[in-house]
Each structure stands twice: as structure tokens, then as C-alpha cells.
Amino acid sequence: MNERQGPAQRRSGLQLIRGARGLLVFLFLVSGVINVLALTGSFYMLQVYDRALTSGSVPTLVAISILAVGLYGFQGIFDIIRSQVLVRIGARLDRMMAPLAHRVAVDMPRFGYSASEALERGRDVDTVRGFLGSQGPMALFDLPWMPLFLGFIYILHPMLGALTIAGAFVLTCLAIATEILTRRHAQASHEATVRRNMIAESNARNAEVMKAMGYAGRAVERFRLANEAHLSLQTRTSDISGTFAAISRVLRMLLQSAILGLAAYLTIRGELSSGAIIAATVAAARAMAPVDLAIGNWKQIVAARAAFRRIGETAAILDIAPERMALPAPRRSLSVEGITVASPSTGRVLLSDVSFTLEAGQAMGVIGPSGGGKTTLARALTGVWPVLRGAVRLDDADIPQWTDDALGRHLGYLPQDVVMVDGTVSENIARLDPDAKPEHIIAAAQAAAIHEMIVRLPDGYQTALGPLGTALSAGQRQRIGLARALYRNPFLVVLDEPNSNLDAAGEAALTKAIEGVKARGGIAIVVAHRPSALKAVDVVGVIQGGRMVAFGPKDEILRSRTRSDGAREAPAADQPDRKAVPVAVVSKARSDRTAGVA
Ligand SMILES: Nc1ncnc2c1ncn2[C@@H]1O[C@H](COP(=O)(O)OP(=O)(O)OP(=O)(O)O)[C@@H](O)[C@H]1O
Numbered sequence: 067m068n069e070r071q072g073p074a075q076r077r078s079g080l081q082l083i084r085g086a087r088g089l090l091v092f093l094f095l096v097s098g099v100i101n102v103l104a105l106t107g108s109f110y111m112l113q114v115y116d117r118a119l120t121s122g123s124v125p126t127l128v129a130i131s132i133l134a135v136g137l138y139g140f141q142g143i144f145d146i147i148r149s150q151v152l153v154r155i156g157a158r159l160d161r162m163m164a165p166l167a168h169r170v171a172v173d174m175p176r177f178g179y180s181a182s183e184a185l186e187r188g189r190d191v192d193t194v195r196g197f198l199g200s201q202g203p204m205a206l207f208d209l210p211w212m213p214l215f216l217g218f219i220y221i222l223h224p225m226l227g228a229l230t231i232a233g234a235f236v237l238t239c240l241a242i243a244t245e246i247l248t249r250r251h252a253q254a255s256h257e258a259t260v261r262r263n264m265i266a267e268s269n270a271r272n273a274e275v276m277k278a279m280g281y282a283g284r285a286v287e288r289f290r291l292a293n294e295a296h297l298s299l300q301t302r303t304s305d306i307s308g309t310f311a312a313i314s315r316v317l318r319m320l321l322q323s324a325i326l327g328l329a330a331y332l333t334i335r336g337e338l339s340s341g342a343i344i345a346a347t348v349a350a351a352r353a354m355a356p357v358d359l360a361i362g363n364w365k366q367i368v369a370a371r372a373a374f375r376r377i378g379e380t381a382a383i384l385d386i387a388p389e390r391m392a393l394p395a396p397r398r399s400l401s402v403e404g405i406t407v408a409s410p411s412t413g414r415v416l417l418s419d420v421s422f423t424l425e426a427g428q429a430m431g432v433i434g435p436s437g438g439g440k441t442t443l444a445r446a447l448t449g450v451w452p453v454l455r456g457a458v459r460l461d462d463a464d465i466p467q468w469t470d471d472a473l474g475r476h477l478g479y480l481p482q483d484v485v486m487v488d489g490t491v492s493e494n495i496a497r498l499d500p501d502a503k504p505e506h507i508i509a510a511a512q513a514a515a516i517h518e519m520i521v522r523l524p525d526g527y528q529t530a531l532g533p534l535g536t537a538l539s540a541g542q543r544q545r546i547g548l549a550r551a552l553y554r555n556p557f558l559v560v561l562d563e564p565n566s567n568l569d570a571a572g573e574a575a576l577t578k579a580i581e582g583v584k585a586r587g588g589i590a591i592v593v594a595h596r597p598s599a600l601k602a603v604d605v606v607g608v609i610q611g612g613r614m615v616a617f618g619p620k621d622e623i624l625r626s627r628t629r630s631d632g633a634r635e636a637p638a639a640d641q642p643d644r645k646a647v648p649v650a651v652v653s654k655a656r657s658d659r660t661a662g663v664a
């Protein structure tokens with residue numbers, strides 16, 4: 067998604083805070099009030115030393131003390147308001163952005179991003195919300211009010227003012243230096259974290275083979291190295307901000323003492339009252355506190371800023387989708403017009419210039435060697451991958467004209483690698499539809515001939531499938547996947563190697579299901595290596611090397627291929643190992659091409 071970064075993202079980032087702009091102004095003003103009230107301490111000192119002590123009046127002391135307590139109380143109340151507003155802004159942003167970020171995260175793997183990269187999007191929202199509830203933003207809101215204290219000290223004595231301003235300048239330089247030095251590492255550090263999490267995720271996915279072939283130790287070593295890189299970057303960033311935080315703390319104390327010393331000197335020279343010594347010291351401490359706090363929290367500030375920027379990008383990605391009109395349900399045809407498809411992750415063209423048309427009631431078989439582009443075609447037909455050129459039209463309407471929801475109702479897709487969401491059998495078949503009718507679910511299960519197997523499961527249709535559907539056998543998963551594809555009779559059903567894990571009964575059910583789609587006026591497209599899956603199809607397309615090298619009536623295509631391949635073809639039909647078949651298909655397709663079938 068990096069290629070899409072630009073002004074749109076920045077606009078969107080701004081749009082995010084536009085809703086909260088009024089609140090930000092409010093917070094700025096509340097911070098002003100808090101900072102004015104924070105002068106209470108200094109004024110109290112001045113009054114106690116220069117008025118109560120010199121006059122020796124207890125009532126005066128009591129009166130100014132009561133006043134001070136009242137002002138401190140107000141400061142506390144405003145402080146509470148400010149922190150509660152900040153927390154609520156964080157929660158509001160979270161409520162608004164977390165589902166959107168998750169929507170983008172769900173979409174990212176289609177574009178070649180790993181699951182950990184995708185989940186980072188969700189964590190960004192957490193980072194910003196956590197930051198808004200911390201000390202960091204208070205420091206940022208207090209910083210602009212620093213001149214208030216500097217002005218107060220300046221009024222006490224210009225020399226004290228000059229010293230404090232010089233100190234503030236040095237501290238600000240420190241903050242800027244921290245920013246410059248940590249910014250370089252922040253991005254690298256984020257990338258190292260993602261890389262480490264990616265390795266952790268892929269190791270977890272490979273648990274079974276690692277156990278069986280004993281390379282879990284080496285996988286852990288790979289993780290350790292990535293973790294090492296992540297740690298060293300983290301350490302370096304923390305070192306920088308920690309060092310600068312320590313320097314700034316020491317400088318601040320030094321400055322405070324220097325102000326005290328200078329004020330004492332000025333008092334000895336008779337230019338300052340003794341109350342002013344304390345008042346100046348207290349005001350200087352308060353003026354420097356936000357700088358100190360900001361430097362101390364710099365790591366979090368940088369992380370929150372980067373996360374906020376990515377949230378803006380996330381919002382922009384979703385902004386790009388234009389509003390679409392509702393279209394009538396397709397019922398006539400699927401026409402594929404010269405489509406060229408590239409991998410969204412690498413940009414490599416995987417399929418060029420494929421065209422064909424199917425009418426309602428027709429089924430098409432797609433065959434060809436491994437890596438030829440059959441799955442790529444299935445992804446383009448279902449809108450999983452966008453087409454670079456050309457169009458996939460359902461009743462003349464190009465796929466991008468449909469919303470995902472609307473298209474989904476007319477589409478059934480059984481991918482080559484069947485995974486399920488962590489839910490029950492019925493939730494998976496009904497595609498998470500909360501209002502699913504049991505008769506629709508059962509009809510889909512019966513169409514996939516899996517109803518009997520489901521009701522024999524411990525909890526029947528309510529059986530939990532576990533993460534990714536791992537509680538099922540591969541063949542069971544494939545048949546539940548088929549039921550999910552057939553749920554509520556979609557117009558176009560695309561099945562990518564639906565029989566790769568099926569037994570004879572499963573294949574018979576598959577054939578029946580395809581015939582069912584045809585009989586009700588739908589269109590079925592079946593990618594298959596084994597001819598047994600092609601019993602019910604009318605036409606066959608051969609995809610090889612990213613092109614459709616042959617397309618026509620099934621018998622014609624299969625006969626010409628059998629002819630050109632001779633006796634070698636025959637056993638392949640019953641070949642149990644599906645990976646063994648493509649070899650025959652490759653040579654077939656090649657001879658097709660030389661024979662000019664394409
Ligand atoms: N997600 C992806 N990103 C980049 N390239 C991909 C991706 N998926 C597949 N490819 C490439 O696209 C080409 C076609 O792959 P595809 O999955 O369409 O083949 P296929 O005909 O379905 O093969 P098989 O019979 O093994 O399933 C291959 O060269 C593969 O390397």
C-alpha cells in the first residue's frame with residue numbers, strides 16, 4: 067500500500083482530527099487556565115514573604131492561604147478535565163478507527179502483506195489511544211504556555227528572565243536533538259519489530275513440519291537473530307532518549323539552582339525582595355517541567371506520531387473506494403474481456419489477454435500445468451485481485467462497479483487452500499451472516515453432500531472449527547468450503563481444485579453440485595487437474611504460461627489433448643497424486659500450442 071501514499075493520506079490524517087479540532091482548541095485553552103493557575107505557588111510565596119511576614123499579620127496570612135488553596139483546587143479540577151477529555155479523544159479515535167484499521171488489515175494479505183504487518187494496523191490505534199492517556203500530550207499542551215512563566219520571571223527581574231530563557235533555549239535544543247537522533251531509528255525499529263513478528267507467525271504456521279522433520283531449533287534460531295536486531299534497535303533508541311532525559315533533568319536542576327543563586331545575589335545587592343527568590347525558583351521549575359516531560363516521553367511521542375500517520379493512510383485507503391449504486395442481480399452471462407492480471411504484491415504480470423464468455427446454465431473447466439495461472443484467473447474472476455486491463459462482466463457490469471457485499475451475494479468461491487474463520491460449521495457456511503436461515507445453511511450443506519457428515523459431528527452444525535478450521539480433515543474442510551460457496555445459490559460459482567482432497571463420494575457430490583448450479587441458471591467455473599472433476603462441465607479452457615492457449619467444447623478440447631499426448635494420458639485420469647498429473651498436462655499444452663490449437 068506504500069505506492070498509494072501521497073496528499074490523499076495527509077488529507078485524510080487531517081480529516082481524522084478535524085472532528086476533534088474543537089476539542090483540541092478547548093484543551094489548549096484549558097491548558098492555558100491550568101498554567102495561569104500554576105502561578106499560584108509563586109504568587110503565594112511572594113505574598114507570604116513580602117506581605118504577611120513583613121507586616122506580621124496573621125489574618126493576612128490566613129486570607130492568602132485560603133485563596134491559594136482555592137486556586138490549587140481549581141487547577142486540580144481543570145487538570146482532571148483535561149486528562150479525561152484526552153482519554154475520551156483516544157477512545158473516540160479508537161472506536162472510529164479500530165474497525166476501519168481491521169478492515170484494511172483483513173484486506174492486506176491479498177496484496178502480499180504478512181498477517182503481522184496487517185495486524186500492526188490495529189496496533190497503531192492502540193498506540194495512539196495509549197499515548198493520549200499518558201503524560202506525553204499534557205507536556206505538549208503545556209509547552210506553548212511556557213512564555214507565561216518566563217514573562218513572570220522577567221517581570222521579577224530582567225536578569226532572572228534572561229537566565230531562564232537561556233535555560234529554556236538549551237532544553238529546547240536538547241528536545242530537538244532527541245527528535246533528530248531518534249527519528250532515524252524509529253522507522254527502522256518499527257520495521258525490525260514487524261520482521262520479528264513475521265518470523266514468529268510463519269514459524270507457528272509451520273509447527274507440524276518443524277516437529278516432524280526436527281527443524282524447530284533452527285527456526286527458533288532464526289527468530290532469535292531477528293529478535294536480537296529488534297532489541298539492539300530498541301536499546302539504541304532507549305539509550306538516546308534515556309541519555310537526553312538524564313541530561314535534561316540535570317540541566318533543569320542546575321538551572322533552578324542557578325536561578326536561586328542569581329536571585330540571592332540580586333537580593334544581596336538590594337534589587338530583589340526575598341519572596342521573589344522563592345517565587346522565581348518555583349516559576350522556573352514549572353516553566354521547564356513540560357520540556358523535561360516531553361524529552362522523557364519522546365519515544366512514545368515519536369511512536370504515537372508514526373502510528374497516527376499510518377492511521378491516516380489506513381483511512382485514505384478506505385476513502386479511495388467510491389460510492390456505488392445497487393445493481394440488479396446478474397442472471398444472464400459472465401464475459402471476460404481481454405483481462406491482464408498482475409500480482410498486487412510484486413506487480414509481475416501473471417495472466418495476459420484472457421477472453422471468454424459463458425451463458426447462464428453453463429459450466430467451464432479450467433485445466434493447465436502448475437503455475438500456469440489458473441488460480442490467478444480464479445482470483446480475477448472473483449475480484450480478489452484487480453485486473454490490470456480488460457474487464458470481468460456479470461451481465462455487462464464490470465466487477466469494480468459492485469460493492470463487495472453485493473458482489474459477494476452473487477459469488478461463490480472455493481479457494482485452492484481452504485481456510486475457515488474461527489467459528490462454528492454453520493457460521494462458516496453462512497459466511498458469518500447473523501440472520502442466516504437454517505434452511506439455507508442445510509440446503510448448501512446438502513448441495514455439497516456434507517449434511518450427513520455434519521450432523522454426525524459432536525455438536526452438529528454448532529461444532530466449533532478451531533482457528534483456521536484445523537479441527538476438520540482436509541477433505542471435510544474442502545466440502546464445507548464447497549457448501550460455503552454454494553450458500554444461497556450465487557450466480558457465479560468459482561471452484562479452485564475443489565476435488566484435490568475428495569474421495570469418490572465427494573467427487574460425485576461435486577459433479578452433482580455443478581449440475582445443480584447449471585440447472586438453476588447459474589454459471590460454474592471449475593479449476594481441476596483431474597478429469598473426474600470435469601464431468602459436468604460443458605466447455606474447457608487451457609491456461610498455460612499465463613495465457614489461455616485453448617478454449618472450446620469439453621469433448622473437443624480433451625480429445626485433441628488426448629490425441630496429441632497419446633497413451634501417456636490415460637493413467638493420469640486416475641492418478642491419485644495430483645502433483646504428478648501436471649507433467650502430462652504441461653507436455654499436452656505445449657504440443658497444443660505447436661499444433662496451433664490456441
Ligand atoms: N500471491 C502471489 N504473489 C505473486 N505471485 C504469485 C502469487 N500467487 C501465484 N503467483 C505466481 O503466479 C503464477 C501462477 O500461479 P497460479 O497460482 O495462478 O498457478 P496455478 O495454475 O493455479 O497452479 P497450481 O496448479 O499449482 O495451483 C506462478 O508463477 C506463481 O509464482
Ligand SMILES: [Mg+2]
Pocket residue numbers: 440441442482562
Ligand atoms: Mg492453483
